[in-house]
Amino acid sequence: MIDEKILKDIKKLLDKAENPLFFFDDDCDGTCAYLILRRYKGFGYGVPVKGKPELNMEFYNKIGEFNPDLIFVLDKPKIAQEFVDKINVPIIWIDHHPVQNNKGIKIYCNPLLYDINDNRSTTFWAHEIIKKDMWIAMIGCVADYHIPYFVNEFTKEYPDLFPINIKNPGEALYETNIGKLVKILSFNLKGKTSEVRKSLNCLININDPYDILNGSNKEGIFILDRYEKGNLIYIDLYKKAIINNKDKNFLIFTYPDNGFATSSELATELQYRCPDKYVIVGRVKEDNVTLSIRCNKRPVRDILLKSVEGLNAYGGGHLHACGAGVPKENLEIFIKRFKELALKDIKA
Numbered sequence: 001m002i003d004e005k006i007l008k009d010i011k012k013l014l015d016k017a018e019n020p021l022f023f024f025d026d027d028c029d030g031t032c033a034y035l036i037l038r039r040y041k042g043f044g045y046g047v048p049v050k051g052k053p054e055l056n057m058e059f060y061n062k063i064g065e066f067n068p069d070l071i072f073v074l075d076k077p078k079i080a081q082e083f084v085d086k087i088n089v090p091i092i093w094i095d096h097h098p099v100q101n102n103k104g105i106k107i108y109c110n111p112l113l114y115d116i117n118d119n120r121s122t123t124f125w126a127h128e129i130i131k132k133d134m135w136i137a138m139i140g141c142v143a144d145y146h147i148p149y150f151v152n153e154f155t156k157e158y159p160d161l162f163p164i165n166i167k168n169p170g171e172a173l174y175e176t177n178i179g180k181l182v183k184i185l186s187f188n189l190k191g192k193t194s195e196v197r198k199s200l201n202c203l204i205n206i207n208d209p210y211d212i213l214n215g216s217n218k219e220g221i222f223i224l225d226r227y228e229k230g231n232l233i234y235i236d237l238y239k240k241a242i243i244n245n246k247d248k249n250f251l252i253f254t255y256p257d258n259g260f261a262t263s264s265e266l267a268t269e270l271q272y273r274c275p276d277k278y279v280i281v282g283r284v285k286e287d288n289v290t291l292s293i294r295c296n297k298r299p300v301r302d303i304l305l306k307s308v309e310g311l312n313a314y315g316g317g318h319l320h321a322c323g324a325g326v327p328k329e330n331l332e333i334f335i336k337r338f339k340e341l342a343l344k345d346i347k348a
């Protein structure tokens with residue numbers, strides 16, 4: 001468990017900051033963590049970090065552009081040491097991916113430092129720090145397949161967003177309005193940078209989740225509208241993936257890039273609907289395939305890491321949910337290795 005003092009110290013630094021800058025992973029967890037901190041502070045620039053798991057020198061120009069006095073890095077598994085070394089501004093890194101050994105981080109807030117089984121989401125820790133915007137905290141936690149301890153309090157306030165009988169994260173995602181909000185938020189984080197920025201600005205200003213669900217003000221309408229456009233693409237891909245679903249142990253589905261990267265959401269939902277299978281969803285863009293891999297029944301990260309060896313590929317993430325990038329020409333061999341290793345685990 002992360003020490004109360006660390007959480008308090010982070011809040012103090014945020015309170016004192018005159019120009020905080022937030023780098024955050026552009027998924028639901030990273031974004032909700034950002035929203036919780038940013039809404040509390042009332043100002044500060046936010047930079048979504050897309051794609052690659054590392055915050056690296058590509059983002060160095062943001063320091064000169066915004067001239068921050070405090071930097072948050074949220075939900076990014078890695079920060080290039082060179083990036084840390086070159087910056088003369090304190091960095092607070094809140095994350096829940098495998099522990100890294102960077103030097104020069106002011107506060108490294110990662111539950112895995114204290115308990116190898118505690119990988120509660122970045123959003124969860126942001127909420128522990130701020131203790132506000134519980135509805136945003138619920139969205140980020142449920143998106144990361146975790147039901148936080150404050151669920152009962154939340155249900156009392158919003159019974160129709162999260163009914164009392166919901167006990168597991170899969171149900172929470174696919175049978176509740178909080179789950180719908182996860183999808184709404186996720187789809188708003190995709191697409192053109194300028195559109196994503198508009199969505200984020202709306203989310204900073206919305207105080208009631210029903211404004212989104214019912215589209216009852218102009219921010220809510222904008223968010224709902226972008227969601228509905230994305231959802232058409234999503235449903236189409238989902239149907240194709242399910243039709244291809246013949247194998248007993250594996251559900252493997254790839255689709256060509258269409259500017260709407262939704263492998264992660266697809267993989268998570270397919271895993272919920274097909275809990276006995278290893279799920280691999282890949283988006284093919286030019287010569288590369290970006291993969292989302294899920295297996296709730298068995299750990300899958302080691303299988304992934306072994307399968308990418310020597311293939312000019314990368315992979316990583318959580319034990320039961322991870323991602324990888326594989327050159328298209330190596331996809332077949334990757335899948336073959338992955339299946340062999342997974343079948344060994346099934347038989348064991």
Ligand SMILES: [Mn+2]
Binds near residue numbers: 029030075096122144
């Ligand atoms: Mn996360």
